[in-house]
Amino acid sequence: xxxxxxxIEGLTKDYAVGFWRKRMRRSLDNLTLQVEEGEAFGFLGPNxxxxxxxxxxxxxxxxxxxxxxxxxxxxxxxxxxxxxxxYLPEQPYFYDYLTARELLDYYARFFGYPLAERRQRVTRFLxxxxxxxxxxxxxxxxxxxxxQRVGIAQAIVHDPQVIFLDEPMSGxxxxxxxxxxDIILDLKRQGRTVFFSTHILSDAEMLCDRVAVLLGGKLQxxxxxxxxxxxxxxxxxxxxxxxxxxxxxxxxxGSATKIGERYRVEVPEVQLYPVLEQLRNCQARILSVAPLxxxxxxxxxxxxxxxxxxxxxxxxxxx
Amino acid sequence: MSVIPAVVAINTFREAVRDRVLYNLIFFALMxxxxxxxxxxxxxxxxxLVIINLGLSAISIFGLVMAIFIGxxxxxxxxxxxxxxxxxxxxxxRWEFLVGKFGGLLLTLTVNTILxxxxxxxxxxxxxxxxxxxxxxxLVAVYFILLELALVTALALFFSCFSSPMLSTLxxxxxxxxxxxxxxxxxxxxxxxxxxxxxxxxxxxxVLPNFHNFNTITAAAHGESIPLSLIWQNTAYAAxxxxxxxxxxxxxxxxxxLK
Numbered sequence: 001x002x003x004x005x006x007x008i009e010g011l012t013k014d015y016a017v018g019f020w021r022k023r024m025r026r027s028l029d030n031l032t033l034q035v036e037e038g039e040a041f042g043f044l045g046p047n048x049x050x051x052x053x054x055x056x057x058x059x060x061x062x063x064x065x066x067x068x069x070x071x072x073x074x075x076x077x078x079x080x081x082x083x084x085x086x087y088l089p090e091q092p093y094f095y096d097y098l099t100a101r102e103l104l105d106y107y108a109r110f111f112g113y114p115l116a117e118r119r120q121r122v123t124r125f126l127x128x129x130x131x132x133x134x135x136x137x138x139x140x141x142x143x144x145x146x147x148q149r150v151g152i153a154q155a156i157v158h159d160p161q162v163i164f165l166d167e168p169m170s171g172x173x174x175x176x177x178x179x180x181x182d183i184i185l186d187l188k189r190q191g192r193t194v195f196f197s198t199h200i201l202s203d204a205e206m207l208c209d210r211v212a213v214l215l216g217g218k219l220q221x222x223x224x225x226x227x228x229x230x231x232x233x234x235x236x237x238x239x240x241x242x243x244x245x246x247x248x249x250x251x252x253x254g255s256a257t258k259i260g261e262r263y264r265v266e267v268p269e270v271q272l273y274p275v276l277e278q279l280r281n282c283q284a285r286i287l288s289v290a291p292l293x294x295x296x297x298x299x300x301x302x303x304x305x306x307x308x309x310x311x312x313x314x315x316x317x318x319x
Numbered sequence: 320m321s322v323i324p325a326v327v328a329i330n331t332f333r334e335a336v337r338d339r340v341l342y343n344l345i346f347f348a349l350m351x352x353x354x355x356x357x358x359x360x361x362x363x364x365x366x367x368l369v370i371i372n373l374g375l376s377a378i379s380i381f382g383l384v385m386a387i388f389i390g391x392x393x394x395x396x397x398x399x400x401x402x403x404x405x406x407x408x409x410x411x412x413r414w415e416f417l418v419g420k421f422g423g424l425l426l427t428l429t430v431n432t433i434l435x436x437x438x439x440x441x442x443x444x445x446x447x448x449x450x451x452x453x454x455x456x457x458l459v460a461v462y463f464i465l466l467e468l469a470l471v472t473a474l475a476l477f478f479s480c481f482s483s484p485m486l487s488t489l490x491x492x493x494x495x496x497x498x499x500x501x502x503x504x505x506x507x508x509x510x511x512x513x514x515x516x517x518x519x520x521x522x523x524x525x526v527l528p529n530f531h532n533f534n535t536i537t538a539a540a541h542g543e544s545i546p547l548s549l550i551w552q553n554t555a556y557a558a559x560x561x562x563x564x565x566x567x568x569x570x571x572x573x574x575x576x577l578k
C-alpha cells in the first residue's frame with residue numbers, strides 16, 4: 001500500500017484567549033486520521049467544530065500546539081508540500097483590482113511555469129470553472145458564486161494531487177452548488193484526493209467515499225457515509241391522497257401531515273400493513289411507501305444533541 | 320535565488336498603481352510643486368532656493384505618508400481580507416512574502432519619487448530656464464529621501480507583523496520622529512549624571528534609525544555639494560538597517576498564527 005495522501009497524528013490546537021492571553025481554548029483536540037490517495041473525503045461538523053482550524057493547520061496558517069501531519073509523505077512544515085496541494089479557503093476573497101485571468105496568472109507564477117504555459121493553463125482552468133467569458137473582468141465585479149469558482153480555479157491551476165476545499169458549497173445557489181459538485185466529481189475521476197469540509201450533509205453523502213465527523217474539536221467518527229450511520233430501517237413513510245370531501249382515517253388524524261393535496265405519515269414498520277389496510281378501507285390513493293433510514297443529518301443532529309446534554313466538567317473548552 | 324519575492328513585489332506595485340489614493344497623492348505633490356513656483360515668483364532672488372526647499376520637502380512628506388500608511392496595511396490588509404491564506408497555500412515562505420511586499424512598496428515609492436522629482440525639475444527649469452551643476456545635490460537629496468523611505472517602509476512592515484494598523488502607524492511615526500532626534504537623545508543623556516540614563520540614551524542612539532544624516536534638503540537648496548563619503552555611508556547604513564528590520568519582521572511573522 002502506498003503513502004497515504006494525508007496523515008494527521010494527534011493534531012491539537014489551543015488558542016490563547018482573554019486580555020492577558022493566559023487562558024487556553026482548545027479548538028482541535030488530538031485529531032488523528034488518514035486519507036488515502038484518490039479519495040473524496042468529507043470533513044463534517046457544525047460551525048465552530050474545528051474544521052477550518054484543521055485546514056489552517058494543514059496549510060501552516062496556524063501552528064499546532066501538539067501533533068503532526070503529512071501530505072503525500074511530506075511534513076506540513078515543508079514548503080515543498082505546497083507544490084502538491086491546492087487550497088480553497090472558506091468564503092474566499094481575492095485581490096479585487098485584478099482580473100480573474102491576472103489572478104490565476106499571479107498564482108501560477110509561484111510554480112515557475114513559463115509564460116506560454118501559464119497563459120494556456122489560465123485559459124484552460126477559466127473554462128473548466130465556467131468563467132471563460134469573465135476572464136478579463138475585475139474581481140470586484142464578481143458575484144459570490146463567481147468568486148467561489150475563481151477560488152476553485154486557483155486551487156487547481158497547478159494540477160495538484162491533493163485538494164483542500166473549505167466549505168466549497170457555502171453561499172452558492174443550487175446551480176452553483178451543482179457546478180462545484182461536478183468539479184469535485186471530475187477531480188475524483190482524475191484520481192485526485194479531495195478533502196473538503198462542509199456542513200451541507202447531502203453534498204457529503206453524494207460525493208464522499210468517506211467522511212469524518214467533528215464536534216467541539218473532537219473526532220466523533222470516520223467511515224463511509226452509509227457505514228457511519230446505521231443502515232437499519234426505523235420506520236416507513238407513506239404518501240397518500242384522499243378522495244375529494246373525505247378525510248384521513250381517525251387513527252391517522254393526529255400523525256398525518258397535509259402537504260398540498262397529499263398526506264404524509266410516518267409509521268413503525270410493524271404497523272405498515274394495518275395502516276395501508278385502513279387507507280384502502282377509506283378509498284385513499286397510495287402514492288408511495290418508502291423505508292426510513294437515518295441520514296447523515298440525523299446522525300449529526302443526534303451527536304450535537306448528545307454533546308449538549310452531556311455534563312461538561314468545569315473548565316472544559318478553556319483548557 | 321528565489322523569484323517569489325519579485326512576483327509578490329510586482330503584484331504589490333500593480334495594486335498600488337491601480338489604487339486611486341496613489342494618484343491623489345501624486346496630484347497633491349504636483350500641486351505643492353506648482354505652489355512652490357508661485358512662492359518662488361514672489362521671493363525675489365531666492366526663487367531656486369525656495370523651490371528646491373519646498374519641492375524636496377513635499378517629496379519627502381508625501382513619500383513618508385505613503386510609506387507609513389500603505390506600509391502598515393501591507394500585511395494586515397492581506398490577513399483581514401484573507402488573501403494571504405490562498406497565497407501561503409502556494410509554495411511561498413512567509414519571509415518571501417514580506418520581502419516581496421517590501422520590494423513592491425519600495426518600487427511604488429521609487430516611481431512616485433521619480434515622478435515628483437521630474438515635477439520639481441520642471442519647476443526649476445520654469446524659473447531659471449537652465450540647470451546648474453549644483454543641482455546634482457538635489458538628486459542626491461532625492462536619493463537620501465528614498466533611502467529614508469526604505470527604512471520607514473521596513474519599520475512599518477515590521478510593526479504591522481504584530482500590531483494593528485493604527486498602532487503600527489503610531490509606532491512607525493514614533494520611531495521616525497525619535498530617529499530624527501536620535502543624536503539629541505544621546506546628547507541629552509550625556510548631560511545627565513545618572514549612568515543608567517546615559518547608558519539608556521546610548522543604546523537608544525544605536526538602536527533607533529539615524530534619520531538626521533539623511534536630511535540634506537537645506538544643503539541641496541543652497542547648492543552645496545554633498546560628500547561622496549556620506550552617500551556611501553548612508554547607503555550602507557540604510558541597507559544594513561533595512562536588512563536587520565526585515566529579518567526581525569520575518570522572525571516575528573513566521574511564528575504568527577493567522578486566525
